[in-house]
Structure formats: structure tokens, C-alpha cells
Amino acid sequence: GTDTQTLEFQAEVQQLLNLMIHSVYSNREVFLRELISNASDAIDKLRFEALKQESLFEDDPELKIRVDFDAEQRTVTITDNGIGMDRDDVVENLGTIAHSGTKRFLEQMTGDQQKDAQLIGQFGVGFYSAFVVADKVEVFSRKAGVEPQYGVHWSSEGKGAYTIETIERSQRGTAVVLHLPQEQEEFCDGMRLRHIIRKYSDHISVPIEMPAQSGSAPQQSEEKGAEQGEEEQEQTPQWEVVNRASALWMRPKSEISDEEYKELYKHVAHDFEEPLTWLHNHVEGRQSYVSLLYIPKRPPFDLFEQKPAHGVKLYVRRVFITEDTEHLLPRYLRFVRGVVDSDDLPLNISREMLQHNPMISSIRSASVKRILDRLERMAKNEPQMYAEFWESFGRVLKEGIAEDHGNREKIAKLLRFSSTYEEKETPDVSLDDYIGRMNEGQNKIYYVTAESFNAARNSPHLEVFRRHGIEVLLLPDPVDEWLVAHLNEYEGKQLVSIAKGELDLDQLTGEQAEQEKAQREEKEQAYKDLCSRLQEKLNDKVSEVRVSHRLTDSPACLVVGEYDFGVGMQRLLQAAGH
Numbered sequence: 001g002t003d004t005q006t007l008e009f010q011a012e013v014q015q016l017l018n019l020m021i022h023s024v025y026s027n028r029e030v031f032l033r034e035l036i037s038n039a040s041d042a043i044d045k046l047r048f049e050a051l052k053q054e055s056l057f058e059d060d061p062e063l064k065i066r067v068d069f070d071a072e073q074r075t076v077t078i079t080d081n082g083i084g085m086d087r088d089d090v091v092e093n094l095g096t097i098a099h100s101g102t103k104r105f106l107e108q109m110t111g112d113q114q115k116d117a118q119l120i121g122q123f124g125v126g127f128y129s130a131f132v133v134a135d136k137v138e139v140f141s142r143k144a145g146v147e148p149q150y151g152v153h154w155s156s157e158g159k160g161a162y163t164i165e166t167i168e169r170s171q172r173g174t175a176v177v178l179h180l181p182q183e184q185e186e187f188c189d190g191m192r193l194r195h196i197i198r199k200y201s202d203h204i205s206v207p208i209e210m211p212a213q214s215g216s217a218p219q220q221s222e223e224k225g226a227e228q229g230e231e232e233q234e235q236t237p238q239w240e241v242v243n244r245a246s247a248l249w250m251r252p253k254s255e256i257s258d259e260e261y262k263e264l265y266k267h268v269a270h271d272f273e274e275p276l277t278w279l280h281n282h283v284e285g286r287q288s289y290v291s292l293l294y295i296p297k298r299p300p301f302d303l304f305e306q307k308p309a310h311g312v313k314l315y316v317r318r319v320f321i322t323e324d325t326e327h328l329l330p331r332y333l334r335f336v337r338g339v340v341d342s343d344d345l346p347l348n349i350s351r352e353m354l355q356h357n358p359m360i361s362s363i364r365s366a367s368v369k370r371i372l373d374r375l376e377r378m379a380k381n382e383p384q385m386y387a388e389f390w391e392s393f394g395r396v397l398k399e400g401i402a403e404d405h406g407n408r409e410k411i412a413k414l415l416r417f418s419s420t421y422e423e424k425e426t427p428d429v430s431l432d433d434y435i436g437r438m439n440e441g442q443n444k445i446y447y448v449t450a451e452s453f454n455a456a457r458n459s460p461h462l463e464v465f466r467r468h469g470i471e472v473l474l475l476p477d478p479v480d481e482w483l484v485a486h487l488n489e490y491e492g493k494q495l496v497s498i499a500k501g502e503l504d505l506d507q508l509t510g511e512q513a514e515q516e517k518a519q520r521e522e523k524e525q526a527y528k529d530l531c532s533r534l535q536e537k538l539n540d541k542v543s544e545v546r547v548s549h550r551l552t553d554s555p556a557c558l559v560v561g562e563y564d565f566g567v568g569m570q571r572l573l574q575a576a577g578h
């Protein structure tokens with residue numbers, strides 16, 4: 001066209017492309033999964049928009065994806081009649097990465113190809129994975145509802161720049177054409193492509209069609225018939241559906257294989273890795289819906305960003321409505337991915353209406369309960385898996401102590417800490433473990449917060465606890481201050497900082513404790529004068545000087561008043577300008 005432009009990729013995109021092209025991607029065939037996943041998302045979006053504007057279907061209402069190839073030209077083409085893109089969409093979507101936190105994500109790159117490939121996988125490079133197999137990629141698209149003369153053609157070799165031009169395109173939706181170099185010609189093969197589609201994309205709920213293979217009886221399509229002769233097939237290409245093309249989550253659990261669950265996860269979560277586990281429920285009763293929720297293995301790159309890119313997909317009677325990051329689950333479960341498909345919500349529900357909808361809140365509280373119960377069972381029966389979960393998402397789950405009063409006890413049960421019991425840096429002590437090991441007469445749960453694990457376990461406040469064989473939880477995580485500020489007790493036992501206020505060991509019984517008590521009183525008498533003199537000297541620096549029974553080796557230590565913020569919290573507040 002006359003308006004051909006050559007534009008540069010956003011620096012971050014080019015950086016990713018270089019990493020992808022040069023990292024030995026062990027699994028090249030996933031390019032097809034990603035492009036089919038995008039085609040399916042585009043069809044979901046069209047279906048949603050068409051609820052309000054039926055004309056968007058134009059004269060092409062049978063939504064489908066087609067995968068074709070040309071062995072001579074060495075091309076593979078993925079076509080959809082979904083929502084399509086206009087010129088601005090193409091520049092925005094295929095030239096930049098919109099996710100917040102991309103820069104920070106790229107900074108984590110190590111240069112170690114294997115590690116980086118794994119990171120890229122977590123990041124979910126989607127469309128750009130086309131360049132893992134293709135040395136040139138073309139995109140032809142026309143947005144639903146716009147005139148044919150506003151079609152676009154995008155083309156790139158993945159080296160710094162792409163060209164874009166306006167073209168005439170009557171067909172709605174998008175076609176992605178991959179030009180394969182000789183080394184990748186294995187993908188220009190009907191059997192191979194079918195195999196890849198069945199392996200990764202069988203769960204896609206719209207039909208995926210491929211040219212019918214001559215000689216093989218086609219599976220399901222209505223358009224073709226096995227009785228048609230070879231010659232006729234030559235003239236008009238016959239298409240056959242190669243996937244199962246029904247919403248996987250609607251099927252009974254017993255009919256779904258683990259592989260199918262895993263592939264659906266990769267699609268809905270935009271993740272290249274397998275999930276840790278999933279929960280699939282068909283709910284009937286006051287309202288009926290299906291929920292299929294996944295717990296990922298690893299945190300997404302934007303777990304601590306203000307606005308996460310992905311969440312749970314909401315469907316109403318199989319029609320995709322929105323990807324929700326706020327209403328279906330509380331923020332402290334924002335790592336959960338999956339699908340909720342309601343039979344009762346109105347199809348015209350808008351994103352804004354989700355907030356106060358009673359059906360949504362009942363789905364939400366039931367989902368929270370299911371997830372917390374699942375985690376509790378995992379902690380009990382699959383400790384290895386739970387440790388993996390805790391490493392990835394423990395910090396986020398801790399937020400739930402402050403965020404979700406109603407489930408505080410349940411969440412507290414799931415917490416894991418380091419402690420002086422074994423002094424392992426990997427947190428694996430539960431509050432129940434702690435209580436189970438408490439000394440006779442002990443009725444408090446003791447903890448110390450610090451800047452690091454080593455600082456915590458070397459805290460001078462620990463000395464007296466060590467001497468008495470009392471276990472202390474070691475809390476080195478900045479969110480721990482926040483956590484203990486909201487968790488005052490567990491199972492009727494107060495949580496007490498060993499760095500705060502008066503140390504109350506009087507509850508300890510036994511001969512040794514009695515003796516020590518007498519000694520303490522003696523000492524307090526003996527040093528009374530010294531204390532009051534020090535108190536005068538340090539008047540403007542400390543609020544009180546007293547004889548300490550905490551220390552065995554160190555001469556003195558600073559303690560924080562019982563009702564003051566902990567040291568870490570004070571540091572946080574100071575940093576924030578208080």
C-alpha cells in the first residue's frame with residue numbers, strides 16, 4: 001500500500017525476541033498452541049461484543065479456527081474469524097508489551113540460556129513464540145465491524161523492525177502466516193500439525209479445522225463426506241475438525257485426563273508451565289455454575305504489581321465475559337487462575353456490575369473456601385507439594401491474615417515459618433507444630449522479627465529462650481511485621497514478640513524456674529540504684545532502664561514497648577517519611 005510504514009519494536013520486545021530466537025527452546029511446537037490460543041481468545045472477544053451488537057457477525061457467524069500449510073512455500077497459516085485488529089491494535093499488540101513490570105522482569109535475565117528460557121516461559125511470550133520456528137511472520141487482519149478497506153498487513157523477520165500497511169481484506173479476523181526456514185520444514189506436514197493440535201489444543205472450545213487428508217476418513221466435520229472422490233477434493237479443499245471443540249470444564253471430571261487439564265491451564269493462564277494442582281467443581285443448588293481453578297507452580301512476573309495482567313475467566317453459559325482480577329477472588333488469592341462458567345448470571349452483565357452482584361459474591365466465598373480447604377489438605381497429605389506452593393505464594397497468602405477476617409484462622413493454619421527448633425531457613429513450621437512442642441506451662445507463641453534470617457536467629461533477645469528451651473518463630477520477611485500486627489492470637493494463644501515489653505517467663509513451672517525467679521528478684525534489688533542513675537543519664541533516649549533477664553552473653557539490649565511498633569515496622573514507617 002501507499003501508507004507502508006516501517007516501525008521499530010519496543011526495546012523490550014526486541015530483547016525478548018533475541019532471547020527467544022537464541023535460547024534453545026526445547027519445545028518448539030508450542031508456537032502453534034500460542035497462536036491457536038490467541039485465535040480462540042479473539043473468537044471469545046467477538047462473541048462477547050456481538051452480544052451487544054449482533055451485526056459484528058457480518059455474514060460469517062460460524063466461529064472457527066483454521067490451520068493450513070503449504071509444503072512447497074514452506075508456510076503454516078493460522079486463521080480465525082474472531083474480533084480482528086485494526087492498524088492501531090496491531091501496532092500496540094504486536095510491537096510492544098503492554099504488561100506493567102516488563103522492564104523489571106527483563107532485568108532478572110541472567111544470560112544463562114536455560115534459566116532465561118524458563119523465565120520467558122513464566123512471562124508468557126505468546127505471539128512472539130512464532131519466531132521460534134519462523135524466520136518471517138506475516139499477519140493479515142480486519143477488525144469486526146469495520147470496512148474491508150481498513151484491513152492491515154504486518155510483516156517482520158523479528159530483527160528490530162516490522163512493516164505495516166493498510167490493505168483491502170474482506171474476511172473478518174486474523175490470519176498469521178509463518179514462513180519457515182528449511183530447518184523447520186517438519187512443521188509443514190498435516191500429520192505433524194494434527195498431532196500438535198490434539199496434544200495442546202484439544203480443549204479449545206471452538207472448532208479447529210485442517211484440510212481433510214485424502215485417504216483418511218475425516219472425523220467430525222459436516223462439510224465433508226468420506227464418500228467424496230479424490231478429484232472433487234482437489235478442486236474444493238475439504239476441511240475437517242481436528243479437536244474435540246467443546247468446553248472442557250463442562251465435561252464430568254472422570255472424563256478429563258490430567259494432560260487435558262494441564263493444557264487448558266496453559267491457555268487460560270498464559271503460562272508455559274504446568275500447574276501445581278487444580279479444583280474442578282460442578283455446583284448445583286441455589287445457583288448453578290462450574291468452576292475450574294488452578295494453582296500455578298511458580299509466581300507470575302507481575303505478582304506484586306498493582307494491576308495483575310491475568311486472573312480468572314468468567315463465562316456465562318459458555319460465552320466468555322471478562323477476565324476478572326478483583327471480584328471473583330480476594331487479592332491474596334490473586335495467583336489463582338482458571339474459569340468460572342455461570343448458568344444464572346445474565347449474559348449482558350457488564351464488568352462494572354460484577355462488584356455488587358450477590359451471585360458473584362457467593363461464588364467468591366465458596367471458591368475461597370474450596371481453595372483454602374484444598375491447601376489445608378495439601379499441607380497435610382502432600383507436604384512436598386505444599387512446600388513448593390509456600391515458596392511461590394506464601395508471601396501473598398500472608399496478606400490474607402489482614403485482608404480476610406472471616407478466614408483468619410484457616411489462613412493462620414496454613415502459615416509456615418522458620419523457628420529456633422531446627423533453625424532451617426526454609427519456612428516449614430506451622431503454628432500447630434509450634435503449639436504441639438510448647439513447654440509445659442507456656443501459653444504464648446513467641447516470635448522475633450528481623451531483617452534477615454541470620455539477623456533473626458542471632459538476635460540477643462533469643463538467649464533466655466534458648467536457655468529455657470523455648471521455641472521462637474523467626475520472622476525475616478518484611479510482610480511478617482504486618483502479619484503479626486493482624487494476628488494477635490492463634491488457638492487461644494497470644495503471639496508475642498520477644499523484643500517487646502516485659503518478658504513474662506513466670507508461667508514456667510518447675511524447680512529451675514523457681515530458682516531463677518528468686519535470682520531475678522535478687523538481681524533487680526541489687527541493681528536498682530544503677531538503673532535509676534542510667535535512667536537519668538539516658539532520659540531523652542530511652543523510656544525506661546531495667547534489669548534484663550533476657551541476656552546471658554550480651555551486656556545490654558534495646559527493647560521495644562509492648563504497644564509500640566516493632567523495629568522493622570518502625571523502619572518501614574521511617575522509610576515512608578513518618
Ligand code: ADP
Nearest residue numbers: 038039042080084085093125126127128174270
Ligand atoms: P496474550 O495472549 O497473553 O495477551 P500474546 O503475545 O499471545 O499475549 O498476544 C498479544 C496480543 O495480540 C493479544 O492480547 C491480542 O490483543 C493480540 N492478538 C494476538 N493474536 C490475535 C488474533 N489472532 N486476533 C486478535 N488479536 C490478537
Ligand code: MG
Nearest residue numbers: 037038126127
Ligand atoms: Mg496469547
